[in-house]
Amino acid sequence: MQLKRHWQLYVFLIPAVVSMAVFHYGPMYGLILAFKDYKPYLGYLGSPWVGFKNFMRFFQSNRFTQVMSNTMILSAYSMIASFPLPIVLAVCLNYVPSVRLKKTVQNITYAPHFVSTVVVVSMLNIFFARDYGLVNNIREMLGLERILYMGSTTAFRHLYVWSGVWQGVGWSSVIYFSSLSAIDETLHDVAQVDGASIIQRIRYIDLPMLKPTIVTLLILRTGDLLSVGFDKVYLMQNSLNSPVSEVISTYTYSMGIGSQQYGYSVAIGMFESVVNLIMVLTVNQISKKLSETSVW
Amino acid sequence: MKKNYLKKALSVFIASAVAVSLCGCSSGKGSEQTTAAQTEEKTTAAVSQAGTDAQETGQDVVNHAVREGFPITDEEITLVVGVPAVNAAYEAKWEDYTWIKELEQTTGVKLEFRVYNGGEDVSLMFASRDYPDISFKVGSTKQIQDAALGGDIYPLNDLIDEWSPNWKKLFSENDMARRLVTFDDGNIYSLPQIRDEPSNSDLRDQWLINKVWLDELGLDVPTTTEEYYNALKAFKDNAGRGSIPENVIPLYIVRIFQNVGGAMDIFGSFGVRTCANGTVTVSDDGKIEYNYASDDMVEPLLYLRRLFEEGLIPYDCLTASGENYTTMTLSEPAVVGSYFAYHNAHPDVYTAIPPLDSGNGKKPMIRSQTNWIVQNCFTIYSNCKYPEVAMRLADTIADPDWSVQSLYGTFSDGYTVKNDDGTYLIIGAEDEKVGQSAPVVRVPQLLSRETADKLIYDENSNQGVRAAAVKNVYKDYSIPKKNLYLDIQLTTEQTDRVSELLKDLNDCRNTTVDNWMLNGGIEEGWDDYVSQMKNLGLEEYLSILQEAYDDFNSK
Structure with missing residues (x-):
């Protein structure tokens, strides 16, 4: 009955469901490779089963602890640094009276999003080069010692995270802008009549209204805890910073794709997804309990 | 009621999705089989066709292939x-x-x-x-x-x-x-x-030094590691004088263990046998050796560290890319005093020098390649x-x-140009x-030694300059073929294991050595490094290669 009455709605749903089924659920049968010693000529089903051998190999490899902790630290740092700033940016700009200034700032902060990763890393390489880089030139003028930033284990994470913040802050703030613009103007009017300061208006109107968006995004973000993007780390990696820059994705790339060990790579990828799933479920539950907002 | 519907709808969707994906694979397979069958049919058809053709023309043709002459x-x-x-x-x-x-x-x-x-x-x-x-x-x-x-x-x-x-x-x-x-x-x-051409495989990189600057400073071409150090130092001390620019780079390398333009030939000067791609070599008595963890390395590493410490090699070299290397070494006018390269692109400025005498009594050597x-x-x-x-x-x-x-x-x-006497003139170009x-x-050439001997290189061409250097400068120093480990086939299990071990070993080596170059501490850290390499499976790695090597030689 319901189906018939609202059939138009279900028609709208079809493309999304089909694309999910084809592009997300369909390929999942490939996960059986994690439990197999995959040989292309034997096919998915024909390759011999090896149980958890691929997983054990990863857990027991020399690099497991290093790769895991690097991934978690980099990802957590990146989340802590990059999550609140777009909110701050959006809220602040929301109070800028001049539309012109607001638009200009918005455009300037969006722009870096469209710069490709390769270019960003080249820029880092040039600005932070030891012998002729801008940053080191400034350091020298201030009488400080030159530093090989790109090869420094301490600098790697900061460079990675803050260049990411620079690139993403404007773009990520879009969603908060839209939530803010959805707030009923009368609330602000009333608050102003009552003599609320801007800080108070942010505290008691904007943030509570943004809360569901923030929590939802945060939950989704924790689902990526183990997936640090591949390309940027890979491009920034060198032998000097590799003790902190070797993460799951780069390790999988060089071990799996690079030397055609498909079963092994799928196992690592699956491990990553399972951990991510557990994280999302946990955070979702916690948030349900604490704030009554949850993704599902 | 509503829930039930949804559930059913969902399960139908999932079922159909699974069915679609299954169909996807099976239809793929099916078409493969049919093409295979078709191919067979076609082939037999073609063969019989060719057979009749051959009868008609009296030529020996099998499946469209003509046995001799052109077209084929x-x-x-x-x-x-x-x-x-x-x-x-x-x-x-x-x-x-x-x-x-x-x-x-x-x-x-x-x-x-x-x-x-x-x-x-x-x-x-x-x-x-x-x-x-x-x-x-x-x-x-x-x-x-x-x-x-x-x-x-x-x-x-x-x-x-x-x-x-x-x-x-x-x-x-x-x-x-x-x-x-x-x-x-x-x-x-x-x-x-096959490219059994001495001008290619008997040497990896030419060791180049800026002859113009040496002349300006009144220095001889260095023959020992100390003289070389002094020459580099003189380049630095005289920055901004004559044709030596203010921002001179005395020695430019692109990381330490890089095949092209790295610093491995410096190890060779101290008698450490290295190979083009920086992995293993073979000792004279047939043992596979990984020399980067042998005690002989300490001396060249200390030397290299001194070059870094005194600013004769920029620290940026440790994180340099191939593009940086090309830009720096080929820049005109020259900013680099010395570097390693396959071609000497400016023979009027740079001259090739043999590996240096380190004074430790070991014969200096320079890398050659297995790519014949x-x-x-x-x-x-x-x-x-x-x-x-x-x-x-x-x-x-x-x-x-x-x-x-x-x-x-x-x-x-x-x-x-092909000459009448069967020799080839290589005019060469950029x-x-x-x-x-x-x-x-990028194609499967067969350039046997016999053919290679017929190549005459124009002496101004890049390859000509290189050929002359190989013959006149490096002949006595290049590491002989018998000491190189060729790409011997391993089983797939061995290949997987070797690539895993090699990644760990090389990462450990590169990180450790690069850190030493940056911060020093070679002598203090050496034993730790060696034991770390052992823990990472150096011996297992060598034994896999040794086994394959022995097998290969007994074939």
């Missing part, structure tokens, strides 16, 4: 060729090379190219089993081993015997080459590329309908004329120009 087929056929990508910055597209056009014209085979941009494309090709007819320089030994087990690749032994006098001759004369390309089951699945043979360069896949034609194509490329032209540019474009004429090292 009795009608125009098309072969799909899998090839590695070219460098689009200065090279022509595959179908636009003069050499390829002439090859097509002569052989009567139309070549259709399928370009693989690097390892991922190639992996995808092998994983999806979607093959071209033949391929040039595509696939690793492991990939070809696996594909051969699946029956996807033609064994070439009989085809070589019947259709390729050039390769047959090589394998009968050069036993090493034959053993290197023969797989465990006794078959040859892929032809190699490169495996897996010509493969025929089982979906190829004309393997005989393909093999004749390979035989044509292996002909000295074609091989020489493919490397150095065609006769018609004026980059090479890489960019030859890159428009011929595919250089």
Whole structure:
């Protein structure tokens, strides 16, 4: 009955469901490779089963602890640094009276999003080069010692995270802008009549209204805890910073794709997804309990 | 009620999705089978067709392949060729090379190219089993081993015997080459590329030093490591004077263990045997050795550290890329005092010096290369309908004329000349120009030593300058062939294990050594480093290679 009455709605749903089924659920049968010693000529089903051998190999490899902790630290740092700033940016700009200034700032902060990763890393390489880089030139003028930033284990994470913040802050703030613009103007009017300061208006109107968006995004973000993007780390990696820059994705790339060990790579990828799933479920539950907002 | 509906709808969707994906695979397989069957039919048809043709013309034709002379087929056929990508910055597209056009014209085979941009494309090709007819320089030994087990690749032994006098001759004369390309089951699945040319393989990098600056400073060309150090120091101390620029870089390297332009030849000066790609070498008594964890390394590392510490090598070199290296070393006017490179692009400025005497009593040496043979360069896949034609194509490329032209540019474009006495004049040109004429090292050449001896290089060409340096400067120092570890076939399990171990070992070595270069502490940290390398499986790694090496030699 319901189906018939609202059939138009279900028609709208079809493309999304089909694309999910084809592009997300369909390929999942490939996960059986994690439990197999995959040989292309034997096919998915024909390759011999090896149980958890691929997983054990990863857990027991020399690099497991290093790769895991690097991934978690980099990802957590990146989340802590990059999550609140777009909110701050959006809220602040929301109070800028001049539309012109607001638009200009918005455009300037969006722009870096469209710069490709390769270019960003080249820029880092040039600005932070030891012998002729801008940053080191400034350091020298201030009488400080030159530093090989790109090869420094301490600098790697900061460079990675803050260049990411620079690139993403404007773009990520879009969603908060839209939530803010959805707030009923009368609330602000009333608050102003009552003599609320801007800080108070942010505290008691904007943030509570943004809360569901923030929590939802945060939950989704924790689902990526183990997936640090591949390309940027890979491009920034060198032998000097590799003790902190070797993460799951780069390790999988060089071990799996690079030397055609498909079963092994799928196992690592699956491990990553399972951990991510557990994280999302946990955070979702916690948030349900604490704030009554949850993704599902 | 509503919930039930949804549930059902969902399960229907999931079921259909699964069904779709299953259909997807099975239909894929099905079509594969039909094409295979069709191919067989076609082949038999073609063979009988060819048989009648042969009867008519009295020529020996099998499956469109003509046994002798050109064109090599009795009608125009098309072969799909899998090839590695070219460098689009200065090279022509595959179908636009003069050499390829002439090859097509002569052989009567139309070549259709399928370009693989690097390892991922190639992996995808092998994983999806979607093959071209033949391929040039595509696939690793492991990939070809696996594909051969699946029956996807033609064994070439009989085809070589019947259709390729050039390769047959090589394998009968050069036993090493034959053993290197023969797989465990006794078959040859892929032809190699042979470039037994001393000016290429007897040396990796020329060690170049700025002669103009040396002259300006009144210094002799250094022969010992101390003199070299002093020369570099003089470059630095005299920055801004004469033609030495203010921002002079006395020695430029691109990381330490980089094959091209790295610092490994400095180790050679201290008598540490190294190889082009920075892994293992073979000792005189046949033991596989990984010298980067041997105590002999301490001395050259201390020397190298001193160069870094005194600013004679910029620290940026530790994180430099190939592009940085090219920009720095080729800049005009020169900013670099000394560097390592395959070609000496400015022979009027830089001069090649032999490895230096370190004074520790060991004979200095310089790296040579194993690339007189490169495996897996010509493969025929089982979906190829004309393997005989393909093999004749390979035989044509292996002909000295074609091989020489493919490397150095065609006769018609004026980059090479064939003399009446059978020698070849290599006029040479900038890489960019030859890159428009011929595919250089991306096809399965057969340049035997016999042919290589007939090459006369124009002395002003890059290769000519290099050939002269190899002959006059490096002859007594280059590491002999017997000390090099060739790319011996391993089983796929061994390959997997070796690549894992090697990654750990190399990462540990690179990180440790680079840190020493930056912060010092070599003598204090050495024992730790050696024991760390042991923990990472150095011995297991060596024993796998040793076993393969011994097996290979007993074959």
